[in-house]
Amino acid sequence: MSKFFLFQDQKKCIGCMACVVACKSRQGLPRGPHPCLVVTVGPQWVGEQPRTAFTFMPCFHCENPWCVAACPTGAMHQRSEDGIVTVDPDLCVGCKTCISACPWGAPQWNPETGKAVKCDLCHDRIEAGLKPACVTVCPTQCLYFGTPDEIPEVRRERYAKARAQEN
């Protein structure tokens, strides 16, 4: 499991995809690959109200990543210091094994370089004291980046606000 965690408050997400574009622009990607994705379900009626669910899907940086296990060259690897799963473009031979191994469709094919590309949790940005690109730009600030143990606290705070409004 990665030391870090990306958390999305679905209630606030408006499905604008600023995160998707930010991720692509940071990685300088052409048309095609999208290391993070916003999956839209709906709109559909929930009781009297129309509702849409937007789910933010980057890489989960799994505890035992199948992509890493499957990669024949060692290009896909998990960093020991923080558990971030990244692909080393120098070692990647573009065999697409990781793409078929990941159940979440996280690694993507970059047709320009012929190599795999994926969410690397913007480790260069994190190391520079910045937030990941997707989190940075989100207009509703529904994305939260932190360590897993911070999440319950964030969640609690947001839930408390919602409760206060109901009462």
Place this chain on the structure above:
Amino acid sequence: MQEQVYSLCFMCSVRCPIKVTVDNGQVQFIQGNSHVPGIGDSICPRGVAGISLVNDTQRVQSPMIRSGPRGSGQWRQVSWHEAYDYIADKLKQITDAYGGRSVLLGERTQLSTHVSKTFLRAIGSPNHFTHDALCKGSLNTACRSLLGYTDGQIGMDYANTKHLVLYGRNIFESIQVKPVRQFSEAMEKGARLTYIDPRVTVTATKAHRYWMIRPGTDLALNYALMHVIINESLYDGDYVDKWVSGFDALCGFVKPYTPDWAEGETGIPAAEIVDFARELASQKPHVIFHCGYRCASHENEIYFRRSIFILNALMGSIETPGGMFFKKGPAEAGGKPVRKLTDQDLPKPSDIRFDKVGTPDFPTPDPNHGVAQMMPQAILNEDPYPLKALFAYRFDPLSSIPDTNYTRQALDALDLIVSIDINYSEIAWYSDVILPESTYLERMDSPQQANGPKPQIFLRQQAVSPRYDTRPGPVILQQLAERMGLGEYFPYTTMEELVDWQLAPTGFERADFKEKGFVAYTDQKLLWDRKTGIKFKTPSGKIELVSSLLEEAGYPSFPAYQSMSRPENGADFRLVVGRCAQHTHISTQNNLYLNELVPHNSLWINAARAEELGIKDNDTVEVASENASGRIQARVTEMIHPDCVFMLHGFGHEVPRAERSYQKGVSDSLLMRNVTDMIGGSPALHETIVSVRNAGEKP
């Protein structure tokens, strides 16, 4: 070497403050300017995608002169020198024969609009117009008729509101970053959202209350709300006593418009209308009935927009925390505003405007913007006089003015069309000369006088050098004026000189913007006392429900409600258009990143009606109006009212060189009728009836 440049976005018209990370002369990342309160690092998808605008190889890369017939796509790449010579010679012939008034200049309002206005005045033409009427001309007139200010002088306090009411103002898809961020925070703290639209949008799916209203009947809903508010004395009595004139006339007028009556018009249950009025009354005055943008819908648009302001007035929410407020200028803070070229002593044109705004034929729209959709008929009928040349400055009459074929016919009658543009837009492609402008990331621009509770000045600072042989618009116009012997009103040769000239009276300097991208006149919030100090600019100094502006022009303040016609034929629908989060009007469809997300438009059609017509989801359908037809993919859904179909604005581009968007989807302007709200000034974009049939079938 990495540096941070603070600037202003221009992917849409909002001009959000941005921070651009530049590395070795390349834009590396774009985010919000967190020095600006309320924005933080946030930016919308279009803003982030600015990076692919700068680097786009499909934009106009150097001046071009047409070498084949108009629209044929045959171009000669020329030097700036040659382009200027060509234009100047042609213009001289035209103005010698027909006078300066035969020249038109249309643009999207922008930071250097004062430069284009000056350019036209120097030529001796009154015919400057902006895209504003197409967007919100009627709103502008409504606002002036009640408050004495234009809509642009009014802001909303999203952060502190208790209830936001939106009529098709799709706040979460037509994104302005600051309001979205502030209002989503307000919602977390308990603010309520009511959304009214014949179509379910993302905003609808976030709302506490959503009404799928019958298209075009929002005015009926508002009259019923007024009825309940007055009947049950739910209004802010002190505020109304002090600030509202014509209240008695309103009381008499709305008597017959009961909730039961409105239910029949709108389809919204009467009891819900009553509940809604009561809820709002309990939250007043911290409520906002949002007056909208891109609110050019119907021929009676002006009265609908007026009704929104009247509801705000009844709630006492104008110039109130959590309501609307008037934007305060530098004078309120004891400062001097940024100077504009139009502040100079310029020649005054003696002719009336091409659109007749300001004459008894068309007295009430704002002459500051003019009425763009009058252009085709003015050209074709030579009424009021012959028009022979058009400058289209980032304004595209072919996709923005309804009825494209009619507009094209008018353009054919012109002797000269010059586009100043970044992209190969429809109009650029149809021009005689294209003068390529540098993108907003490649140029400094005129300072933005940003009025508000804390008046500020923002500066669009250049982030990178131009990728191609392009120039900033104000420099292009200065050079052209110079070439035509009209240089005296343009006291600059570079953007830096222009900015310095403009800043001179303010006491601020260019260097002051380096660190944060803006300067403030004060650190105090300037609010007027809502009990005693609101300075309405109407003749009576009050909110004029009975409007002197309208009545003096011979229009009633409260005409009887007229029911919106329902499409009669079984295959007929009212065409409704709108926006998505990923595109701006007509200008981003070819952007690499945005095109990937939303490559074309589709036609939303109500599931039950689609079934009657034998149309299934994803079928190709033919949608036809009295003007034209097109083929488009159907999106069959329960999420739209049976009376209308919906499509995104701005698709169906016909320019081969803009490869990504070429012939994707259907252009709404092609289908629409060119009809106008003659009091407010907006085109009535939702007055077109279309028929829809499955394109697989033979008729």
